[in-house]
Amino acid sequence: MRAWCIEDQQLQLDTLPDLQPGPGEICVQVKAIGVNRADLLQVLGRYPAPPGTDSRIPGLEYAGVVSAVGERVQQRQVGDAVMGLVPGCAYAEQIVTHEREALTVPEGMDFARAATLPEAFLTAYRALFLEGGLQPGQWCLIRPATAGVGLAATQLAAALGARPIGSSRDLSKLDTANDMGLAAQVCEDGTLKAQLDALTDGQGVAVILDMVGPDWNALLGGLRAEGTLVNIGILGGLTTELNLGALLMKRQTLKSMTMRSQPLENRIRMAQVFNDRLAPLFASGRLLPLPLETFPFTDAKAAHDHMAGNDFSGKRVIVVGD
Numbered sequence: 001m002r003a004w005c006i007e008d009q010q011l012q013l014d015t016l017p018d019l020q021p022g023p024g025e026i027c028v029q030v031k032a033i034g035v036n037r038a039d040l041l042q043v044l045g046r047y048p049a050p051p052g053t054d055s056r057i058p059g060l061e062y063a064g065v066v067s068a069v070g071e072r073v074q075q076r077q078v079g080d081a082v083m084g085l086v087p088g089c090a091y092a093e094q095i096v097t098h099e100r101e102a103l104t105v106p107e108g109m110d111f112a113r114a115a116t117l118p119e120a121f122l123t124a125y126r127a128l129f130l131e132g133g134l135q136p137g138q139w140c141l142i143r144p145a146t147a148g149v150g151l152a153a154t155q156l157a158a159a160l161g162a163r164p165i166g167s168s169r170d171l172s173k174l175d176t177a178n179d180m181g182l183a184a185q186v187c188e189d190g191t192l193k194a195q196l197d198a199l200t201d202g203q204g205v206a207v208i209l210d211m212v213g214p215d216w217n218a219l220l221g222g223l224r225a226e227g228t229l230v231n232i233g234i235l236g237g238l239t240t241e242l243n244l245g246a247l248l249m250k251r252q253t254l255k256s257m258t259m260r261s262q263p264l265e266n267r268i269r270m271a272q273v274f275n276d277r278l279a280p281l282f283a284s285g286r287l288l289p290l291p292l293e294t295f296p297f298t299d300a301k302a303a304h305d306h307m308a309g310n311d312f313s314g315k316r317v318i319v320v321g322d
Helices: 037-043 118-131 148-159 171-179 192-199 216-221 244-249 264-284 297-308
Strands: 002-007 010-015 025-035 061-069 081-085 094-098 139-143 163-168 184-187 205-210 223-231 253-256 292-296 315-319
Touching: 010 297, 025 081, 025 118, 025 297, 037 297, 061 094, 081 118, 081 264, 094 264, 118 148, 118 205, 118 223, 118 264, 139 148, 148 163, 148 171, 148 205, 163 171, 163 192, 171 184, 184 192, 192 216, 205 216, 216 223, 216 244, 292 297, 297 315
Parallel strands: 139 163, 139 205, 163 184, 205 223, 223 253, 292 315
Antiparallel strands: 002 010, 025 061, 025 094, 025 315, 061 081
């Protein structure tokens, strides 16, 4: 099989031995690969793969066809159309994964669009609803609502009855999120708390999904008493100073999470969440795949360059084969 490997902080297309599934595992002939910010950071040596994952091959999400099954596999068979979120190694023509963490591609959806789903929607659902405890009718802030997870979070919040507010430093970049169900938008211009107060009658939002950091004092000012801030990214910096007095007075909760380093049991649990709660929403059309730009497998570097440009609201997808 061919795979993109990391060599001296660059992507290099190599030929590696074909993969064989072990007990409980399936081998997938990859048809499409979702590109994520973590892939760019891993190539640069700034986001190492979790222990036990081959660090040479980046890639967190795939869609394709089951090509072989290992012993004791019960839920999958050769020919199944599947997709999934994995700790690494998706930038390849084949990937091996546990049968129970593979998701079924929604009926009628092509592989490129399917590859936009796993990372964005699983991350957004867990952050907003499982960690944040978001309930129907509540306000939530999605910061920013301009990329994959932000767009997925917007759709999920709207579909499940919450009231999503999208943020950006440039409100024109929220056009896609507006089409996906934003209830309101705010500009990160130094007046965030005032804007959130105006929208929520001074109460603040119930949940903040933050992908930027580190200015949490401003965010917590717009978070209601007993609200929850869930951080899943640090694009704005690694360190912050926090007013603990304000945090204590409002009894607020800070959480952080990443999907990549989750143990297998947790990944299987999230796959079940997708099958039980999200798959029906895709089947009914209440959730839609994300806007995408596609790139051929032989030009994965162009996909990375496109993502580094930060000028597209959606997903970059690498298409394998025809």
